[in-house]
Amino acid sequence: MNGDFEVWNNVDTAPNNWNLGGAGGGECSREELILKNGLSSVKISHLTGDFVALYQDISNTSYIANKTFKFECWVYSSDRDSVYLTVSDGNIWYTSKTNSNINKWEKLQLEFAPSGTNLIRLHIWVINNADVIADEADLKLNL
Numbered sequence: 001m002n003g004d005f006e007v008w009n010n011v012d013t014a015p016n017n018w019n020l021g022g023a024g025g026g027e028c029s030r031e032e033l034i035l036k037n038g039l040s041s042v043k044i045s046h047l048t049g050d051f052v053a054l055y056q057d058i059s060n061t062s063y064i065a066n067k068t069f070k071f072e073c074w075v076y077s078s079d080r081d082s083v084y085l086t087v088s089d090g091n092i093w094y095t096s097k098t099n100s101n102i103n104k105w106e107k108l109q110l111e112f113a114p115s116g117t118n119l120i121r122l123h124i125w126v127i128n129n130a131d132v133i134a135d136e137a138d139l140k141l142n143l
Contacts, residue, residue, distance in 0.1 A: 002018065005137075019054070019056070037136055045130075054134065058121075064114055065116035068111055069087075072107055074106070075134050081098040085123060086122075
């Protein structure tokens with residue numbers, strides 16, 4: 001998963017296993033000053049358009065149907081309501097609340113139960129022309 005954003009084969013693109021996309025322009029870069037844990041985090045910048053998202057596809061997920069999971073990520077932003085998480089299983093979108101803190105780490109999270117599809121997509125959405133630092137993204141089985 002590389003949710004700690006420590007592995008970057010190419011520092012000019014997204015961290016390994018993650019992609020940048022969305023209905024707007026944006027960029028991401030390795031962040032080594034503002035960290036929740038480890039040696040690096042990811043800075044996601046929304047530059048133009050509606051939004052930008054750092055996302056990861058997890059395939060062959062039919063075996064996890066009827067189980068409940070938690071997707072969580074620590075975020076740091078200079079603006080309120082500038083970042084949120086979603087998970088899509090192809091049928092349903094699950095969404096977290098937006099951040100409420102300014103210049104302070106905050107954990108965003110959501111719970112979801114995939115509907116038996118073969119792919120889920122995890123998103124970290126950035127809006128409102130914000131710069132957001134993300135670290136320690138994790139996907140856990142709720143027991």
